[in-house]
Amino acid sequence: MNRRALAPAAAALVGTLVLAACSSSADTGSKAAAGPVNLTFWSWTPNMDKVVELWNQAHPDIRVSVQKQASGDDLVTKTITAAKAGNAPDLVQAEFQALPTLVSNDVLADISRQAGAAKGQFAAGVWQQVSLGTDAVYAIPQDTAPLALYYRTDLFQQYGLKVPATWAEFADTARQLKQKEPGRALTTFSANDSGLFAGLAQQAGAKWWTAAGETWKVGIDDAATRKVADFWGGLVKEGAIDNQPMYTPAWSKALNDGSQLAWVSAVWAPGVLTGSAPDTKGKWAMAPLPQWTAGESVTGSWGGSSTGVTTGAAKAGHADAAAQFATWLNTDPAAVAALVKEAGVYPAATSAQTGAALATAPEFFANQADFYPKAAEIAKGTAAAAWGPNVNVAYSTFKDAFGKAAQEKGDFAAALTAMQQATVADLKKNGFKTEG
Numbered sequence: 210m211n212r213r214a215l216a217p218a219a220a221a222l223v224g225t226l227v228l229a230a231c232s233s234s235a236d237t238g239s240k241a242a243a244g245p246v247n248l249t250f251w252s253w254t255p256n257m258d259k260v261v262e263l264w265n266q267a268h269p270d271i272r273v274s275v276q277k278q279a280s281g282d283d284l285v286t287k288t289i290t291a292a293k294a295g296n297a298p299d300l301v302q303a304e305f306q307a308l309p310t311l312v313s314n315d316v317l318a319d320i321s322r323q324a325g326a327a328k329g330q331f332a333a334g335v336w337q338q339v340s341l342g343t344d345a346v347y348a349i350p351q352d353t354a355p356l357a358l359y360y361r362t363d364l365f366q367q368y369g370l371k372v373p374a375t376w377a378e379f380a381d382t383a384r385q386l387k388q389k390e391p392g393r394a395l396t397t398f399s400a401n402d403s404g405l406f407a408g409l410a411q412q413a414g415a416k417w418w419t420a421a422g423e424t425w426k427v428g429i430d431d432a433a434t435r436k437v438a439d440f441w442g443g444l445v446k447e448g449a450i451d452n453q454p455m456y457t458p459a460w461s462k463a464l465n466d467g468s469q470l471a472w473v474s475a476v477w478a479p480g481v482l483t484g485s486a487p488d489t490k491g492k493w494a495m496a497p498l499p500q501w502t503a504g505e506s507v508t509g510s511w512g513g514s515s516t517g518v519t520t521g522a523a524k525a526g527h528a529d530a531a532a533q534f535a536t537w538l539n540t541d542p543a544a545v546a547a548l549v550k551e552a553g554v555y556p557a558a559t560s561a562q563t564g565a566a567l568a569t570a571p572e573f574f575a576n577q578a579d580f581y582p583k584a585a586e587i588a589k590g591t592a593a594a595a596w597g598p599n600v601n602v603a604y605s606t607f608k609d610a611f612g613k614a615a616q617e618k619g620d621f622a623a624a625l626t627a628m629q630q631a632t633v634a635d636l637k638k639n640g641f642k643t644e645g
Contacts, residue, residue: 246530248273248299248522251288253280254351254514256551263547264534271530273300282601285310292316292521299522299531303348304514305338306407306596309418311517312347313598318523321346323532330540330558334593339515342595348515349535350557352548354475355508355588356408358496359482361470361489362576364393370470372496376440379499383449386470396471397451397460398441400611403604405473408509409441410434411594413501418597424642428595429603430629435622436501442614442621452615461485473498475511476555476584479571491576497587506590513557515539555584562588599635606631 250261250273258275265272276298278284285307291297292315303311311317324346328336331350339348358379360372368389373379383395399405410417415433419426428434444450451469453460463469464486472478482493498508516535522528538544545556546566556562562585570580577583597603610624636643 245269246271246527248527248531248534250275250300250302250516250534251278251284251298252276252302253278253284254302254548254552254554259551260538260544260547263543264537268534271534273534278302280304282307288316288519289314292519295521297519297521299519299525299527300535301517301519302351302514303517304512305350305510305594306600308339308347308515308517309341309596309598310600312341315520317347317517318520318528319345319347320349320518320528320532320535323518323529324349324536327536327540330560332557332559332589332591334591335510335513335557337593338513338596342593348517349532349539351514351516351539352512352554353557353588353591354477354510354512354555355584355591356405356412356473356475356498356511357478357508357584357587358498359472359474359478359493360496361467361492362494363492364467364470373499374497375503376499376501380440380444380449383444384447387449393468393470394451394463395449396469396473397453397455397463398445398615399453399455399460400608400615401454401456402511403607404511406437406607406611407594407604408475408511409437409473411509411592412498412507413437414592416595417603418595420597424644425597425636426644427597427629427633427636429632430625434625438621438625445615445621446618448618452618454612454615465489476588477512477553479573479580480553483573490573493574494577495574495580495583497583506587507592508587508590509592510594515557559585559588597632598641599632599639602635603628603632 248271252275261273261275288297288301288311297316308317321344327349335350335353339350340346365372368386370382370386373382386393386395410433413433413436415428415431417427417429419428445452464472464482465488482489497506500507516538518528518531518535522531540558542564545558545561546564548554548556549566563582567581570578574580606628610627611621613619614621614624633643
């Protein structure tokens, strides 16, 4: 499929997912640039310039300059606009869910020839997100965020609660706590960050976007996601868990005073808990995400990003140099160690997840010495995510529809249907062939 075939809005955050390898440095007809190469890299990661300096010291012929950017949709829009104006950076940090949009807008080059060998250094579900399920490679995974269950060890012991291994046990634990202490809740369902729900659906096996030929199929309202929505909606409706949003002063207070005993979150949770629940340091532990089927070890992701090489770099003959840097940044032991130290990221490379850089548990979790080894084991079971060209529409609708359903203890199934319909309608509005 020609990546431009169905791209009706050049600057919009929509486009066509490419199902076969598209442009690369070879496709552009360009040759590797001779002489010293100067590359620009757009990134929001803190202290990325300090990490890149390690590269520059060892590679005087390929110098990389970091230009700090905002993250999220703002960076996606800015990068697409710059690419169409012919002044995009050579490298760009991109969240996994943004990759289909960037590829469909002809922003990212296929670097499978230069960096395809890096595949073995990442979990299959993580690599699938940068290959979009094809033989192409549009970025190198940088950091990932596997989901886990974080819980108050002292309060679980106080109320005689067992750490749930399945979602059925999770629901029972929530009910047991309410019976013993009505003023406390196991957790809350929050609709103000769509990424958590997406990760939970991912764990259940959801494939929100798939494509065949030039036709998109939206599966947001599929059986897997309905199972997740019904589960959480049922707990909210019966009052077994809270229905308040995350990241508010009230939420932080609940974590800090023990009104909320657990939080389904990602590997970056210690940083949030440090700021939101400072009085509880050393009282939390991480456990694997509860499973839908006992004995399985599947998780989803809440976040994560990659390093992509732009088509502009390929046309300028810089694809080889840029891909070499992107691979180094995310696989070289010294580079990854610097990312952990300077930026606090959880590296996507599986070898780095058990390396020396993560030998010590986060200070907030000093009581759990095996925090990072356990996180690495959990990360091995990361399920593949299926992103599409209008993630922003799906996420926005989720916040509105599920936010209302949570606050009113209403119909989560209807909210999911609304999310499906809005996503399909947006694709059709922008000229895409759709199914579902």
